[in-house]
Amino acid sequence: QVHLVESGGGSVEAGGSLTLTCVGSGFAMSRNCMAWFRQAPGKEREGVAVIDAYDSTKYVGSVKGRFTISKDNAKNTMYLQMNSLGPEDTAVYYCAADRSSYVGMCSLAAKYSDWGQGTQVTISS
Numbered sequence: 001q002v003h004l005v006e007s008g009g010g011s012v013e014a015g016g017s018l019t020l021t022c023v024g025s026g027f028a029m030s031r032n033c034m035a036w037f038r039q040a041p042g043k044e045r046e047g048v049a050v051i052d053a054y055d056s057t058k059y060v061g062s063v064k065g066r067f068t069i070s071k072d073n074a075k076n077t078m079y080l081q082m083n084s085l086g087p088e089d090t091a092v093y094y095c096a097a098d099r100s101s102y103v104g105m106c107s108l109a110a111k112y113s114d115w116g117q118g119t120q121v122t123i124s125s
Helices: none
Strands: 003-007 010-013 018-025 033-039 046-051 057-059 067-072 077-082 091-098 119-124
Touching (some): 018 033, 018 091, 033 067, 046 077
Parallel strands (some): 010 119
Antiparallel strands (some): 033 091, 091 119
16 A cells, blocks of 8 residues: 655745655655645645656756755655745645656656645745
8 A cells, every 4th residue: 555654844934944755655666756746725736846767857947946856765755855945835745656657757747646644834934
């Protein structure tokens, strides 16, 4: 059974940093598309970053240069390093796995089959 658990959320001031962690079980992150999404209050869920089996990454424009997605295949764990945070980054962050797409063509637009429970990130100005 696939299971994803996020941690690392919290409250920080604008300009600060946080690192989110997603631990997976029941499948191998190394052979699947993995991504971070977020949902702010009153807004639709938004794809933030995706990483493929070859560690190629893609980001939504608003976080490029500030966020870094990575994974440790040996630990079956994915990370999201977030720097220069602003109030606009306040949201619940979710990790997700797409186990059906070709691992070399991962996309934030794909249908992700497995989701974590989310972790709250709150940025104060």
